[in-house]
Amino acid sequence: xxxxxxxxxxxxxxxxxxINQEVTKAMLAQCGLEIDIAENGxxxxxxxxxxxxxxxxxxxxxxxMNGLEATELIRLRSAKSPAGTRVPILAxxxxxxxxxxxxxxxxxxxxxxxxxxxxxxxxxxxxxxxGKSTTR
Numbered sequence: 508x509x510x511x512x513x514x515x516x517x518x519x520x521x522x523x524x525x526i527n528q529e530v531t532k533a534m535l536a537q538c539g540l541e542i543d544i545a546e547n548g549x550x551x552x553x554x555x556x557x558x559x560x561x562x563x564x565x566x567x568x569x570x571x572m573n574g575l576e577a578t579e580l581i582r583l584r585s586a587k588s589p590a591g592t593r594v595p596i597l598a599x600x601x602x603x604x605x606x607x608x609x610x611x612x613x614x615x616x617x618x619x620x621x622x623x624x625x626x627x628x629x630x631x632x633x634x635x636x637x638g639k640s641t642t643r
Contacts (some may be wrong), residue, residue: 598611
C-alpha cells in the first residue's frame with residue numbers, strides 16, 4: 508500500500524550514522540519514496556526551509572544539533588507559515604522509554620520509529636503519517 512499510494516512522496520531523513528542512512532534509504536527507495544539526507548539537525552533545518560517535504564524522519568541523537576532541537580525550530584518556523592502545512596516528524600531512536608517519548612512529543616514530534624528499524628514498523632508508521640500529512 509505504501510508504494511501504490513505514496514510513491515513520489517518526499518522524505519527528509521535526518522540521520523548522522525552512515526550505515527543507518529544507507530539502510531533506511533534503501534527501505535524507503537524500494538517503496539518509490541524520494542529521500543534527502545541530512546547528517547545533523549542544522550543541515551536538516553536548512554533543508555527543511557529550502558524544500559517541501561511530506562514527512563521527516565528525525566534521529567534524536569545527532570552532532571551539531573540534535574533532533575529535539577531541530578524539531579522545535581522547525582515547528583517554530585512552521586507556525587509562521589500558511590495554515591495547514593504541518594509536516595509530520597517521526598523520531599528515530601533506540602530510546603523508547605516514557606521520558607524519551609515525552610521529550611519527543613514536547614519538541615513537536617508526531618510519532619516514533621524504534622531503532623534498529625524493522626521495515627514493517629517503518630512502513631506502517633509512514634502509511635499512517637503520510638495519510639495525515641497536510642502537504643499531500
